[in-house]
Amino acid sequence: MNMTCKHRLLSLLLLGALLIGMVGSVPTEAATMSELENKLEKLEKQEKEIKNNLASANTDLSASQERKDLLDSQIDNVTEQIDLLESQLATTNKSIRDKQAEIEQAVADIKAKEDAIRATHDLLGQRLRAIAKTGNLSAIQRLLNTDNYTDYLLKAKAAECIARQDQQTMDELEAALAEINRQKGLLEQEKAAIEQEKASLESLKAKSDSKKKQLDTLYAAAQSEVRKLQSTVSSYNKKLEETRKKIEEADAAIEALIKSTQSVGKYDQSMMYWPVPTVRAISSYYGERWGTIHRGIDIANGPIPIYGQNIVAAADGVVIAVNYTSWYGTGWSYGYGYCVIVDHGVDSKGRSIHTMYAHASKMFARVGDKVVGGKTVLAQAGNSGDVNGPHLHFEVRVDGVRVNPYGTYVHPNVN
Ligand SMILES: [Zn+2]
Helix, strand or coil, X not given: CCHHHHHHHHHHHHHHHHHHHHHHHHHHHHHHHHHHHHHHHHXXXXXXXXXXXXXXXXXXXXXXXXXXHHHHHHHHXXXXXXXXXXXXXXXXXXXXXXXXXXXXXXXXXXXXXXXHHHHHHXXXXXXXXXXXXXXXXXXXXXXXXXXXXXXXXXXXXXXXXXXXXXXXXXXXXXXXXXXXXXXXHHHHHHHHHHXXXXXXXXXXXXXXXXXXXXXXXXXXXXHHHHHXXXXXXXXXXXXXXXXXXXXXXXXXXXXXXXXHCCCCCECCCCCCCCCCCCCCCEEECCEEECCEEECCEEECCCCCCCCCCEEECCCCEEEEEEECCCCCCCHHHCCCCEXXXXXXXXXXXXXXXXXXXXXXXXXXXXXXCEECCCCCXXXXXXXXXXXXXXXXXXXXXXXXXXXXXXXCCECCCCC
């Protein structure tokens, strides 16, 4: 055997190994694709849950924020009230001090008048006593500092005159004293009224202070709640971002797998067959759902319960992926449950067309099966995987990318 022959043999062996590898790789590749589909469904479910959690956390947050803002304005009101009361109290205290000073002045005036009255009274008494004791001349003479009776009489007359003046002075002083005492009484009444007012202001202030204290406590609680919810919201946002990234990665992987698979046959139907002939109701359309895109249609809620109804191939083709190993799937495959992917070949524009059927209860299709549109039963509908109730989740992929099948590829009233 020469080198060329050896080379040729080696090439043949390599080619054989490659072919065996390719044949052998079909189910593996298909299983991987199915797992990726399941993974994608699971991630979308997770995204939905996170979005719901995020929405409710955001609702809680805005409620807390509102509570906090309300408390904030209440605290402002109470603080304003306290400031006003404090300024009123300051004014009142000044009034009390002023009244007190006036009262003290009145007391001093009273004392001065009383002293004057007492002095006048004493002097008058002495003089009156001296005049009364006319029988004791020597005593009165001594008092009046006189030596003879004529002088005494003159002086006694003078003393009488002075005594009358003293009496008048005293009367005037007593009238003034009475007036000052009356004014003092008025001042004391006014002071008492102001003190009463001060007491009521102080009681109002005490109430406001205690209300402010309560509000401060509530405010602190609301503030800490807001902070907590803000951190919850940001953690949900982070999770949501991570999940979205995973969804994008998984979706891209499925697309890449479909693109790497050589489509067989030709897709030339104007419309596909309705995948569940006995149930022609749609429970959820393609498009926005829970803030995300539902990339398929859900078939359920017709007059006949969907569970156990036959799922047929929507068009002629070949089964390229099946998940029938576990009800829920395991690990990455959790979500879609029992599911099938069918390759329908290439359409007139050269694009590969695939369909996917998820959440089945019983699987009939096997990888590599050739299927006939509207006839071949792939599975029976159910509620396997991550579902809220039995339904068929049906997808159409064009060149690996999911499109809205409704109206364009399927319609409940056509086929
Ligand atoms: Zn669905």
